Amino acid sequence: MIRVLPIQSRATTKESPNLGRLIVLTGPSGVGKGTLMRSLLQRHPELYYSVSVTTRSPRPGEIDGKSYYFISRTKFEQLIPEGEFLEWAEFAGNYYGTPREAVLNQINSGKLVVLEIELEGARQIRASFPSALSIFILPPSFEELEKRIRSRGQDSEDAIARRLHRAQEEIKAADEFDIQIVNDDFKTALNDIEAAVFG
Numbered sequence: 001m002i003r004v005l006p007i008q009s010r011a012t013t014k015e016s017p018n019l020g021r022l023i024v025l026t027g028p029s030g031v032g033k034g035t036l037m038r039s040l041l042q043r044h045p046e047l048y049y050s051v052s053v054t055t056r057s058p059r060p061g062e063i064d065g066k067s068y069y070f071i072s073r074t075k076f077e078q079l080i081p082e083g084e085f086l087e088w089a090e091f092a093g094n095y096y097g098t099p100r101e102a103v104l105n106q107i108n109s110g111k112l113v114v115l116e117i118e119l120e121g122a123r124q125i126r127a128s129f130p131s132a133l134s135i136f137i138l139p140p141s142f143e144e145l146e147k148r149i150r151s152r153g154q155d156s157e158d159a160i161a162r163r164l165h166r167a168q169e170e171i172k173a174a175d176e177f178d179i180q181i182v183n184d185d186f187k188t189a190l191n192d193i194e195a196a197v198f199g
């Protein structure tokens with residue numbers, strides 16, 4: 001049986017200096033969130049990266065339990081009412097969610113916990129954890145975003161179209177978040193994220 005912990009509020013976090021903090025990295029698909037995240041984790045292995053649950057099929061090279069926990073739609077839909085997700089959303093035809101218990105345990109043990117998630121989930125986290133640091137990653141241009149999604153070579157034409165369509169809406173929401181960083185020069189963007197998290 002998995003124990004469901006209460007969601008931490010801003011007040012709880014402020015009153016308990018030993019508690020960790022959530023950091024949310026969001027932005028359109030293909031902007032480079034995952035690549036930036038991996039580099040950030042190499043520089044700072046003390047960060048805890050939350051492995052998400054998804055109903056998407058694994059891409060070549062993706063490992064269950066490391067890239068994602070890959071589960072069926074039926075299983076995901078069972079887990080939602082059981083309160084297993086801190087946030088969840090449907091994105092480009094698949095479900096994605098953040099495992100609640102693992103993340104709350106890490107925060108409670110004082111860790112900085114990093115989530116790399118899409119817009120709707122990031123909004124849910126902002127509502128539940130007002131003290132979370134939220135960072136929106138922007139592409140230098142829409143054309144460059146499309147180039148990056150295509151150069152990754154891992155999505156069907158249909159998936160690319162859905163992701164680009166969604167990206168137009170997501171980019172409009174950038175101002176909702178604490179910090180906006182343009183991922184043009186990779187190292188500059190990485191340094192900017194590092195400064196936002198540790199500065």
Ligand SMILES: Nc1ncnc2c1ncn2[C@@H]1O[C@H](COP(=O)(O)OP(=O)(O)OP(=O)(O)O)[C@@H](O)[C@H]1O
Binds near residue numbers: 027034035184186187
């Ligand atoms: N600053 C950059 N300049 C050029 N290419 C980049 C830059 N940052 C990332 N990329 C490349 O863009 C592609 C997409 O990056 P990545 O998969 O990290 O995006 P993402 O935002 O995590 O996408 P998704 O949300 O769909 O998982 C990759 O091929 C990556 O190497």
Ligand SMILES: Nc1nc2c(ncn2[C@@H]2O[C@H](COP(=O)(O)O)[C@@H](O)[C@H]2O)c(=O)[nH]1
Binds near residue numbers: 091
């Ligand atoms: N709301 C959530 N979004 C998530 C989560 N894990 C990943 N994502 C986002 O989904 C899209 C698509 O990812 P891909 O791996 O299929 O390219 C991307 O924006 C991810 O950041 C999650 O747990 N919750």
